[in-house]
Amino acid sequence: MIALARRYRPKRFADLLVQDHVAAVLRGAVARGRVGHGYLLTGPRGVGKTTAARILAMALNCPTRDPSGDPCGECESCLRIWNGGASLDVIEIDAASNRGVDDARELRERAMYAASQAGHHKVYIVDEAHMLTREAWNALLKILEEPPPGVVFVFATTEPQKIAATAAPVLSRLQRFDFRRIGPASIRARLRQVLDAEGIAADDDALTLIARHADGGMRDALSVLDQCLSFGEGAVSAARVREVLGLVADELYADVLALVADRRPEGVFGLVDRLVDAGADLTEFMGGAGELLRSLLMLQLGNEPEGLTEAVRQGLDSYRDRLDPGDVVRMLRLLTETEAPIRRSANPRLVVETLLLRWTMMDRMVDLKQVLEGGAAERRTVGRGGGPGPGARGASGEPMVRPPAGGEMRKVEIPPIPPPAAAPPPVPADPPVRPSALSDAWPGILSEVRARSRFLGEALAGVTPGPVEGSSLSLLLEESNPLFAERLQAQAGAVEEVVQRHTGQTLRIRVSVAEAGAAPSKPRPMTESSVRADRLRSFRAKDPALDTAADALDLEIVD
Numbered sequence: 001m002i003a004l005a006r007r008y009r010p011k012r013f014a015d016l017l018v019q020d021h022v023a024a025v026l027r028g029a030v031a032r033g034r035v036g037h038g039y040l041l042t043g044p045r046g047v048g049k050t051t052a053a054r055i056l057a058m059a060l061n062c063p064t065r066d067p068s069g070d071p072c073g074e075c076e077s078c079l080r081i082w083n084g085g086a087s088l089d090v091i092e093i094d095a096a097s098n099r100g101v102d103d104a105r106e107l108r109e110r111a112m113y114a115a116s117q118a119g120h121h122k123v124y125i126v127d128e129a130h131m132l133t134r135e136a137w138n139a140l141l142k143i144l145e146e147p148p149p150g151v152v153f154v155f156a157t158t159e160p161q162k163i164a165a166t167a168a169p170v171l172s173r174l175q176r177f178d179f180r181r182i183g184p185a186s187i188r189a190r191l192r193q194v195l196d197a198e199g200i201a202a203d204d205d206a207l208t209l210i211a212r213h214a215d216g217g218m219r220d221a222l223s224v225l226d227q228c229l230s231f232g233e234g235a236v237s238a239a240r241v242r243e244v245l246g247l248v249a250d251e252l253y254a255d256v257l258a259l260v261a262d263r264r265p266e267g268v269f270g271l272v273d274r275l276v277d278a279g280a281d282l283t284e285f286m287g288g289a290g291e292l293l294r295s296l297l298m299l300q301l302g303n304e305p306e307g308l309t310e311a312v313r314q315g316l317d318s319y320r321d322r323l324d325p326g327d328v329v330r331m332l333r334l335l336t337e338t339e340a341p342i343r344r345s346a347n348p349r350l351v352v353e354t355l356l357l358r359w360t361m362m363d364r365m366v367d368l369k370q371v372l373e374g375g376a377a378e379r380r381t382v383g384r385g386g387g388p389g390p391g392a393r394g395a396s397g398e399p400m401v402r403p404p405a406g407g408e409m410r411k412v413e414i415p416p417i418p419p420p421a422a423a424p425p426p427v428p429a430d431p432p433v434r435p436s437a438l439s440d441a442w443p444g445i446l447s448e449v450r451a452r453s454r455f456l457g458e459a460l461a462g463v464t465p466g467p468v469e470g471s472s473l474s475l476l477l478e479e480s481n482p483l484f485a486e487r488l489q490a491q492a493g494a495v496e497e498v499v500q501r502h503t504g505q506t507l508r509i510r511v512s513v514a515e516a517g518a519a520p521s522k523p524r525p526m527t528e529s530s531v532r533a534d535r536l537r538s539f540r541a542k543d544p545a546l547d548t549a550a551d552a553l554d555l556e557i558v559d
């Protein structure tokens with residue numbers, strides 16, 4: 001089986017993917033008989049530079065050329081050139097292996113011979129041209145200064161700046177074309193076209209994964225597709241592509257975002273277990289995580305990221321509002337700090353675990369904003385210099401860090417939970433729950449929850465219920481225990497159900513956490529949350545200008 005990349009290599013300017021700007025100029029030059037003596041084709045690998053050079057050579061030598069300038073692509077001359085190396089009139093040189101002055105001298109001598117037939121052009125295609133030595137360029141410069149008739153040089157390079165450094169005078173004699181990266185959508189479309197021609201089916205996600213991996217290069221995309229085809233029978237699935245490329249399942253990336261958004265450091269170990277069990281390459285995982293965060297940031301800043309699979313797209317949509325763009329930038333920064341260590345480390349697993357733990361334990365901008373906004377609101381109502389409000393808990397001995405009324409709270413919004421299908425419809429005539437009714441029912445609620453789950457019961461035991469506002473019930477967690485808060489949030493539905501049974505009311509639960517600022521005089525062990533609380537307190541001491549500057553400052557202060 002001929003490799004797809006070869007079988008489907010374009011034969012006409014019209015088929016050059018994405019490089020229309022180049023194709024149009026070259027085709028026009030051929031049609032008008034005004035082809036130059038030297039061209040420089042630059043751009044990333046696999047985007048069609050050498051292919052364009054061959055099409056130019058085909059067009060110059062095709063006896064049945066189209067009036068538009070396109071070669072026929074079918075005649076003996078065209079096919080010989082297209083296959084590479086078998087034509088007398090087209091000489092392909094790989095500068096990476098022939099870079100010296102001797103070759104250049106030989107080239108110069110050979111260039112003196114005319115083309116094999118009258119009316120033909122002799123085309124030299126020099127690949128990896130940045131590898132040529134200064135001496136070689138000097139020899140070439142002499143040819144280009146007085147080019148023999150009918151001789152065309154086409155230099156292709158991924159690194160034009162190197163040519164500028166070694167051979168600036170040559171550059172001024174070349175017409176330069178910059179080839180573009182081929183976008184994921186164009187690569188997907190082309191892959192689909194090739195598969196249709198081959199009569200093979202494929203998932204959209206499979207093609208998306210290949211396009212992402214190819215990173216702008218059509219040749220790479222087609223050779224990955226080749227590998228996938230030889231690896232299995234039937235339709236090309238996303239799973240097969242992942243297997244071939246050693247990619248991590250998209251669901252795992254979505255799970256990472258969930259752990260970060262929900263602050264669940266304890267879930268990190270299980271996730272890395274799953275990664276390792278699936279045989280994932282951890283460095284590849286880190287690269288994928290970086291891509292994911294970049295896409296998330298693009299979405300948050302109003303750009304449309306390309307090349308996402310359905311699973312990833314859904315994951316990003318559900319987390320774009322739960323993570324602040326500033327936090328995503330900080331996650332990316334932590335990730336880049338980890339990239340070098342993971343390559344050196346004897347224990348890459350530990351490196352990945354540490355990174356994910358740092359992400360899940362990271363101080364978060366949304367929280368800080370809420371603290372600051374909450375504080376600002378309190379100041380407006382209580383007034384500057386007012387004593388601790390009735391809701392303040394504990395005595396503050398430090399005037400600089402006096403907590404606002406209500407204590408320093410970190411409010412964590414729980415996304416609305418859809419009512420369970422079997423739940424009875426709420427009765428509109430329900431009287432509002434009186435605070436006393438709730439406190440009366442509380443011991444019963446607590447013991448029933450405890451009977452269900454000891455851990456959830458423990459979490460709920462540290463809670464002061466109320467107040468009830470409309471249909472929402474605030475639960476203030478007195479102890480700043482992220483695991484308790486996390487569990488209460490995760491199982492709010494279960495608690496709501498018990499509350500409903502004991503009070504006859506359908507209430508949505510909101511969990512708030514009283515920060516440790518309530519009792520600042522008591523020495524506390526240094527925990528992750530106490531450090532966070534201290535930092536928040538020091539922010540507040542620098543009040544009041546901080547509220548407005550919070551966004552900008554957070555990036556610098558934290559972590």
Ligand SMILES: [Zn+2]
Nearest residue numbers: 062072075078
């Ligand atoms: Zn032809």
